[in-house]
Amino acid sequence: MTDAVTGAAKGLETPAGLASVEAVMSMLAQSGYIATPEIATAVYLAHHLRKPVLIEGPAGVGKTDLARSVALGLDQPLIRMQCYEGLDESKALYEWKYGKQLLYTQILKDKIGHLVEDADSLDEALHKLSGFQDIFFSRDFLEPRPLLKAMEQSTGSVLLIDEIDKSDEEFEALLLEVLSDYQVTVPEIGTIAAQVPPLVVLTSNATRELGDALKRRCLHLHIDFPDAELEARIVRTRVPGVSERLLERLVAFIQAVRGENIRKLPSISETIDWARTLILLHADSLDPVLVRSTLNVILKRQSDIAEVSGKVEALLEGGDKAGR
């Protein structure tokens, strides 16, 4: 095998959790994340090809959670950067500590007279000064922001760039250097390369089309709503107190609701919230009254709630049939 593998070896030896696709799956399962083979393969490749993973999919299917679980499983710090409109390099890469720099100039002003006191000519004074280190623009005054921080972790890290589609297009361009070479360039200092390349996870809700340049640098993973069996496994892991009977019925109901013509489909996070709600209400099965009164947990739009609450009986029945 060639540079793909040696490249990873150069950083550090491959952690046990990333040794094979199966190992990734069991590592994620231990952190409470039930991964499909697609998800596990993407994480596995991300490490071995040293490439960032771009995850797309509807809200609430566990995109952000994946990064968290990988960090937990690998026992590495998770460095998270939430994107938003107007995010720029001073908030993503680094910033100068202006206050400290100001203070430094103040001190310099006080001391400088003392230093060049005994110099006769201007030339001599300059010569004396050049002996001092130029620390005004140095690491001491650099405030690392998430991207730079991720480069500086000596143990490796998981860098989560959340909701990249919310940021401006210019910001994408800024990310390219970080994502392809794992380095950050600070004009006054130079290029800072990552000691251990972080595992980078980008998530997107597809509110806008991402640039080609960014997509080409990433592995692409699309996470969709899970099927009934997988969803039941996820809920069982996340809400251990749920009874099998309730679990089966509530998953069947959610799956049926996703087939309806509604604007905002419930996703896994809603299923989990609903399971927790039902446990709090000491329910061990679903009936139309209970479903109607708790619909607002899974549906977040008034028009959707109105649409579904008219069909609760039919959906429960349909879900039952499918469940059996």
Add this chain to the structure above:
Amino acid sequence: MERTLTRYIRALRSAGAGVSTTEAMDAARTVEVVGWEDRSVLKTALGTVLAKSVEEKAIHEQLFELYFSREAAAAAASEGQPGEGGDPDSGQPGEGEAGADPQSGDAEGDEGGDPVEALSALARGENPGKLAMALERAGAAAGVDEIRFATQSGYYVRKMMEQMGVEALEARLMEALSRRNPEGEAEAEGLIGTRSALQKQARAFVEARFEIYGKSAQDAFMNEILAERSFGALGRSDTARMRALVERMAKRLAVRHARRRKVRDRGRLDVRRTLRANAGHDGVPFDIIWKIKRKDRPKIVAVCDVSGSVAQYVRFLLLFLHALKEKVTDLDTFAFSAHLADVSRPLEVLPFETAMRAIVDEVGSGGTDYGAAFLELDRDFGEVIDRRTTVLVLGDGRSNYSNPRLDVFKQIADQAKRLVWLCPEPAANWGSGDSCLLEYRPFCTLLTQCSTVIDLERALDEILMAYD
């Protein structure tokens, strides 16, 4: 095996999934990491590297099965002859005929070097591996991978047959027939059987290749033709393809206009925000913040004539506008013939086809009266038109000799940001008969013919441009 991968990538590209060179290199590294052995792992792994959108994933999903089941067959074929021809694609043009390369040295041993006898052996299917090999070689020599249209398959089948040496067989056949005796006829019958068996194999081979390399090219060609056809001339069978086409174009348009909604106005300092941003630096202005101009979001009011003559065009305009939903969030739709009605609601809640039927049932009857429609629009819905609004009229302007109410039309035009009129008729017919387009024309920002989906895309592009 590297060739297998590059050829697969080529197949992906011809199926419409854009695979760049970097991605191809990533794919090669991926294969090194995961290996060829586990088919399903390979599939998901290549999926993450090569397919970068849901559509591309679907293409990959389909093509992978098609392509690698063929590869598997070819690999099984070569297993019988260890050490040589392990790569089914290694056949060079010109050496496709059995007996033309060293590998068939052993073949000659049992077939006595007679090409016709070799062909009959192949056709009898005694050695499926050898048959698959021969087909692969002939296919490569005939350049079957270049196939683009289903109608080309006859040509490629013939070329493959020639590569396999069918000419010798045909000569023998002619000779056998010319003997005009029972033995000759019996031999001829056998040869004809061989020939048609081989032809069947070659045809199946060509068709499989067409699935991989040609189908999407043909699709693209059909789309191209359809895009230039007038909506009025569309058949029922084109509708589904047209809908898919409209959706794709709308997506492309939305991406093109998905530029930022803010423009930095570098000339003017935003004092308030600058002070606030620099409070942490003791008020020393390190960060200068300039004023930002926010751009208007597109706001479109579509006014559509749904009388019989224009209804078909309206369908596609509305389909297009609704596919643009993400981009054009502020959209009001009105339909009229004799009367005007707000149809935004049914279009939003009902499935598109149902909504269209309901709209045509509701307002599509009676003589078209443009004057009355504009009057009703101004009187009842005047408040939806403001200086950010583009009013989009789709109609032929044939008003059955009623009063065009130019005064009302002028008022609407003055209120709106722009007024765009799309007319299905060619410019030569404007103003003929009961058409009052030429009278409306001075008040329109843009009056253009719009009868194909390309016209439609251009017009909407133009409209959205005003908001960029």
